[in-house]
Amino acid sequence: MSPPSSPASSPGGGSPPTAFDPTSAFARSTGLSLLVLLLAAALARPDLALLAVPLVVHAAWGWWRRPDPSLPDPTVVTVPQRVGITEGEVVDLGLHVPDLPAHHWLSAQWTGLVQTTWDPPLGAVVDSAPDGTVTVGLEPARWGRYETGHPGLQVVDSSGSWRAELRPASSLVTVRPLAATLHGASGVARPIGLTGAHTSSVRGDGTQLADIREYRTGDRLRRINWRVTSRTQRLHVTSTFTERDTDVLVVTDTLRDLPDPHQTSTSLDATVRAVAAISQHYIGFGDRVAVHDLGRRLGHVRAATGPRQMRLILEVLSRTVRELPDHVALRPVASVRSGTLVFFCSPLLDDRIIDQLVRLRQLGGEVIAVDTMPAALGTIETLRGSRNRAFLDEAWVLRRLQRDEVLAGVERLGIPVTAWRGPTSLGSVLLAMEAARSAPRRTVGR
Incomplete structure (x- = not known):
């Protein structure tokens, strides 16, 4: 530096x-040297004066090295x-x-x-x-x-x-926070933007093959498939699906910061790391990413894309306030665009939070609940090694059992719930969502 x-x-x-200012060492050297010299003179002991020589040398050296007042x-x-x-x-x-x-x-x-x-x-x-x-x-x-x-x-x-x-x-x-590389698919099968990296169901300019059909008036010449044309002796063109982007909203629940019994990371740590990984993953696809905090520990980030948006999100995450008290007022999401991919990062303990989760699904969002509750909190393994006489660990076990019933009801509503355990946590959920939405559906006639 x-x-x-x-x-x-x-x-x-x-x-x-x-x-x-003079140090105590200089004061000791000066005082002791004068005392020994006076004692040697009073007792007429020249040999005693020899004991003061090191002290006199240090005092003289310090006096010679005194700072210049100018x-x-x-x-x-x-x-x-x-x-x-x-x-x-x-x-x-x-x-x-x-x-x-x-x-x-x-x-x-x-x-x-x-x-x-x-x-x-x-x-x-x-x-x-x-x-x-x-x-x-x-x-x-x-x-x-x-x-x-x-x-x-x-x-x-x-x-x-x-x-x-x-x-x-x-x-x-x-x-x-270090933005880990999120493993898995995008989970987007119906993008709602205009440009991006997600294959849509709309045909147009793109890279994903749709089919090969006969030439029509208005088709671009660069789309002509010469191999099929030479074989059939009729002009054929290659049709592709367009590639679009989507809106991604990351909702965070920072009303509480739940501790980890093993003192590794709290629920707030898991939330921050999940937001960083999810944001980096979808900004890499060219999607518009926004962050909304239901509490007061994090700031809001408006929807945007690009490297600048990623730097802004990381800066906001780094300024997260840990010292705020729990149970602060909730700031709900006003509305979401239909088809928006919503990641809801929360310990999922508060009834108000569950209501917000279901509400976002009813507004048309494609919601994924990311459970950030510490894995060891409220488990039987933690209870076995507990020596807490206030029965706090037993209370957490009962609270986790109650929460499991609520999460089962959330999944029955079509909202997948996955625990955040690192960058591989969302891989299977995103892949299953993408496959399910792009699968063919049978329509039943009247």
């Missing part, structure tokens, strides 16, 4: 000037002030003292951050820093926003006699 040329290069990153007091700049990274990446945090006097040391330590890995450990570093910069590596454990706080920084001269306490500015590290 290259240091900035001046404190002005990082607005708000400098600290107020701080004067150098020089400006040191300031510090934190770099970078704000930075955005992706899960798994390491960011270098640096403290730069542009007016660091020669032969001085920098001692810095970052504290107060949990679920992070520091290099060196604990974020503590002591360096001679000839360029006036000390740097540590920070690797957050998961997505979110991390406020590093004000690290402790000391500027100490080479004799250890003079020290300046500086207060650097805090850094804000935004960690975007």
